[in-house]
């Protein structure tokens with residue numbers, strides 16, 4: 001498995017930033033996440049767990065595997081997982097190629113990650129590959145605002161500096177279309193506008209895609 005390298009400074013900055021805003025963002029998203037992640041069980045893979053925003057929801061899983069290429073996230077993630085009693089295995093690779101066996105996991109979850117991965121389509125194909133038949137991909141993602149909206153204009157204005165600071169994060173990606181295009185048997189996607197001070201990422205989707 002190849003280990004992805006992050007920029008040492010921005011990688012650390014992002015780990016620090018996530019740790020700082022984590023509990024606030026989780027409060028904003030609690031209703032969405034607790035509904036979506038209510039039935040997690042068996043083997044669960046989390047793509048890009050960062051510093052552990054979703055550990056609270058993973059306690060019911062038998063086995064949890066985190067796919068996290070940013071080494072700077074790791075110490076905080078491990079500390080928090082231990083504190084919450086989540087037995088987390090971390091794979092320091094990109095989710096484009098996890099190395100996990102085909103049809104081997106019950107759930108794949110990710111929150112605020114598909115905007116940042118280098119190749120979102122490959123990540124989605126890999127997700128479908130590792131899920132068992134009937135397995136579920138659960139996600140919460142920020143996405144492009146509707147064409148012509150003020151928010152969309154703001155996203156386009158900020159996209160380059162944002163991408164640089166947040167290591168590849170794309171403000172105006174049409175993630176819903178990407179998810180629909182990879183051949184899940186069923187997709188339910190809810191699009192909504194969050195009310196938060198992080199205005200550029202307030203347009204979001206949450207949902208489930210079933211293999």
Ligand SMILES: C[S@@+](CC[C@H](N)C(=O)[O-])C[C@H]1O[C@@H](n2cnc3c(N)ncnc32)[C@H](O)[C@@H]1O
Nearest residue numbers: 048049050053070094095111112113116117118
């Ligand atoms: C904005 S953070 C979100 C972290 C966490 N999921 C949350 O909700 O707070 C994006 C995460 O995706 C990770 N990431 C970036 N590229 C990735 C890839 N190719 N595969 C898996 N994770 C990736 C980053 O290291 C980071 O932890």
